[in-house]
Amino acid sequence: MTLTKIDTPEIAIDQVSMSYQTDTAKVLALKDITVDIQKGEFVSLLGPSGCGKTTLLRIMADLIQPTSGSVTVSGGTAKEARLARKYGIVFQSPVLYDWRKVKKNITLPLEMMGLSKEVQEKRATTLLDLVGLSKFKEKYPWQLSGGMQQRVAIARALAIEPEILLMDEPFSALDEFSRERLNEELLSIWSKVGNTVVFVTHSIPEAIFLSDRVFVLSPHPGRLSKIVEIDLPRPRREEMRNSPEFYQLISDIRNSFEGV
């Protein structure tokens, strides 16, 4: 795997801090995060609950503004990137629209882009195929299992052909088996689409299996405590989860939490 270094990173996070003002106190959720993400890279934000992973992802997505610092996306602001529809977002819950059938959920963002019916139809067909749900396109979301709903959410996020895919613990509500299968599926989709992925998780094996680099965050306040390069070859295979290298990486990352 060769990582082509480009002068401007896809996402440049510079001195980002975020504090939330609650009724009783001020919570410092993120402190001085500075890191670059390259185009086409798959990175994970890893850390225990409450360390600010979601906050950082939401700042990148321009859903919230940092208290200080800045995010630059391919040379522009995060807001410009959002308005240019560069982001596909997948939340922890699928957030499908109940009144739309599977296919119409996937074409939702396309309608807003004003694409023609034929283009919408074509993209939906491709995406349904990609996530293996062609047979279910005329079903309502509640007629699908949790894993299938999350695959619809991924297809919907990919529909706008986003340069950046932001995923916030997308598989954490699923059982271990579905999660591992979806990990593999996600990698196979990513290898075809080739966009930049920022993946939030609190599972160490999941972060290792998926990523080029793992950003380890530590809590109170949320800081970037370590960046771990994952040099496992691609394509990643299920067996690699049992390799000595995999275990070595797990223990490396685990140790980096010890000192926290």
Added chain:
Amino acid sequence: MKSQISLGRLTPAVVVVLALLLIWQFLSWFLVILEVPLAQSKIPYLHELALTFSTYSGTLFSECSVTLTNAVMGFALGALGGVFLAVLMSISKWVEQLAFPYAVASQMIPILGLAPIVYGIFRDEQISRVLIAAYMTFFPVALNCLRGLRSADPQALELMYSYAAKPWSVYWRLRFPQSLPSLFSGLKIAAPLAVTGAILVELMGATRGLGVIMLRNLYYGPSHNYMFWLTVIFGAALGILSYLIVSLIERMVTPWQPEFRKSGGDE
């Protein structure tokens, strides 16, 4: 198979209804033999009601259709007004603060007092009936619709935001469909109210409608007792009918609501 099952389910209901009718008939007979004054105005014989119905069904149906037409027109007007105001209030806090107290206060005016005022202004029974029916529809629809429009899932809204969706698109594709269950709760409350409103105005002086024959038969005394009872029964039936029709439309428009989902998905 299916029909057998549903027949099996229906049987208890049929038995209950038959039992109630029998008890009614018995009580009616009981009052008569006790020689209670005006026994038949209290609990009339069912077969007398049926007899009167067979003679006057034409009148009953035609007056009902007059009432229903007015109620439906008023209902449509009130529902449109209610939805319109709800949308305005959901867009602007300012409009809500301005309009909401008046909307609430308007509901404090006794309808019995309002009807003659409206009639006094327009001097037209048709317009008055439609307006009163609209007035009764308006509030529950506006209130429920507003609640629905406000209840959009924050993450679903963020998704729209991330697509850089235009405000009208957020309304059309998210807020409005999401509000439909609430809107229909409002419509289901409002539909029988619109019927009641229309009948009420007819009671206060009109030439046609169920309320008119209701009043007339009440004043004509015991001889018209059965007809009076029939008008009351038809009034109730119109209310129930209006509710059922709105429920049916709801089922067709929002088949995705949890309560309409067939149990046991096919996957």
